Amino acid sequence: MEKHWYLSAIDIINELPEGERSFFYQKSHRKKYAKSSVIFSPGDHGNLIYYVLNGRIKIYNLSECGKEIIYWFCHPKDFFGLAEVCGGEMRTVFAEAAEETEVLWINRANFEELISRSPKIALFIMRILGSRIRQTHETIKDLIMCDVHTRLAQLLIKLGQICGCSHDGVITLEKKFTHQEMANMIGATRTTVTEVMNEFRKTGFIKCDGSRITILDYARLAGFIGFSD
Amino acid sequence: MEKHWYLSAIDIINELPEGERSFFYQKSHRKKYAKSSVIFSPGDHGNLIYYVLNGRIKIYNLSECGKEIIYWFCHPKDFFGLAEVCGGEMRTVFAEAAEETEVLWINRANFEELISRSPKIALFIMRILGSRIRQTHETIKDLIMCDVHTRLAQLLIKLGQICGCSHDGVITLEKKFTHQEMANMIGATRTTVTEVMNEFRKTGFIKCDGSRITILDYARLAGFIGFSD
């Protein structure tokens, strides 16, 4: 299970020394976003960083022809919008509330002050950025190396680790995902995902009630893609 | 031309205040690697960060079946090995000298001291990591969206910007790349790259002398993939 260590959020805020934590809370602002509202878009000036309190944020991009590519979802205790702030660059991705979501945001000046107060924070942030680089590397590798079956199996396992709830050996995903969303996460089409999901269902790897997915046979699903842990 | 802003290295060392720069030089060690020697491999403990003085470092991975995936090349003034050091994680990629290469390395403790001396450095490093995240995002997008023709055209343009030398409107790449290497950079097979390169040659986009590539018609090559700048 340690293979996907980087999926578990690094909870910076709670690991912070008291002084910095209260500085962060003091300088940050709370905001609630309705489902489907866009927090930022490519071309926006990247001046704020965000911290998810609850809900879920989709980080994605749209191609010229309107196809959506989902890079990842940010869950509670995750930061997002970090990458562009340090250089004062423009956003290159969309951030959108996948469901009603509350965030804290802090502006660049305060963020930089926070860093200069405590280099420890800088190291934490670098750790987050580093782990995202690794994640994207893995995505690239999978896109090049693996077929849709494998990518989907991997996705299900990751989702299980991020938002899975384990009962009697089966893992139920606490969030709902449409086939279209899953397709956008692994770079496939909706129809193909539907087909493969049904295949997995028939093989007994998973079960679906509506769009609630349950992983029945984690071991075989994992074995399918060459996991051993 | 600004589209690929992030390709130009951020030259941290020279932007550093004098005190930190000399601290860096004082604490860092020079080392020369022969062509094809491996600096680190997946599973190694990530304890050092590196700065390229001259030469070229290939950052890549090998799949189970031995296929190579090149994430990028690090050129003079680039850092590499950053991502894993902050969390004290293991390496997940290979770093190998693509030609004879000299680097400076500094260990984690000194790196952390450097950061605590000057938060400005932390921001620089975050900027580097941020720009790499964007690069990998673009790679993911291209893999999902674009066919091999487009990916190869894009690669040639990027290579032109990174190591191209412009004369009379044509851009000659100063480094040599084999078709296999190019294939590994865009997630294609060698044969396909050979075919498409010949197509580009016949169309007059490029010229090849041995493995020295010249971009004859940047505009049309760029136009091919929908550039306008």
Place this chain on the structure above:
DNA sequence: CAATAACTGTCGTCCAGCAAACATAATTAA
């Protein structure tokens, strides 16, 4: 509770690009 919108299930059709297999350069080593 309609009705409207958003998902899911299932088909053919088609083609980009991979895999395998050679032949022929062009380097590098010895």
Place this chain on the structure above:
DNA sequence: TTAATTATGTTTGCTGGACGACAGTTATTG
């Protein structure tokens, strides 16, 4: 200078999965 290695050119299947099209099903919402 020759042998050995490594890179390039080309061709012939074959197939994963995209695309398009539609019917059935489940959610939303006025």
